[in-house]
Amino acid sequence: MPGEQDWIEVDGALEREFTFGNFTESLAFVNRIGELAEAENHHPDIRIEYSRVTLRWWTHTAGGITDRDRELATRSAALA
Numbered sequence: 615m616p617g618e619q620d621w622i623e624v625d626g627a628l629e630r631e632f633t634f635g636n637f638t639e640s641l642a643f644v645n646r647i648g649e650l651a652e653a654e655n656h657h658p659d660i661r662i663e664y665s666r667v668t669l670r671w672w673t674h675t676a677g678g679i680t681d682r683d684r685e686l687a688t689r690s691a692a693l694a
Contacts, residue, residue, distance in 0.1 A: 621687050627672035628679055628687045632694050633665055640667050646693040656686060 621630045634640045640662055647669065651657040659670040669690060671683040 621691075623679065624670070626678040627659070627670040628683055629668065629670045630687070630691065632667045632669070632691075634667070635665060637662075637664050640665055643667055643694055647690050650686065650690060650693065654682075654686060656682060658686070658690070 621628045623629070632640075632643060634643060644660055644662060644667055647658065647660065647667075656673075659672075661668040669687070671687045671690075672678060673680045673683055
């Protein structure tokens with residue numbers, strides 16, 4: 615079950631931690647995020663720690679958060 619934490623701004627990126635029951639569930643979520651990122655040609659920073667996944671959306675070329683990052687953050691949360 616994903617964590618309820620909202621997206622927060624950390625060092626110019628939207629960041630959120632999701633919590634799952636085990637590594638397999640975490641990895642499945644990351645794979646869903648990977649499919650979204652490839653389809654949109656926009657890729658988040660991803661950290662996996664067994665049952666926790668941290669996503670960071672930001673636009674390198676803009677040097678921070680854009681509307682696209684906010685949209686993909688919302689869409690990625692729906693995949694949890």
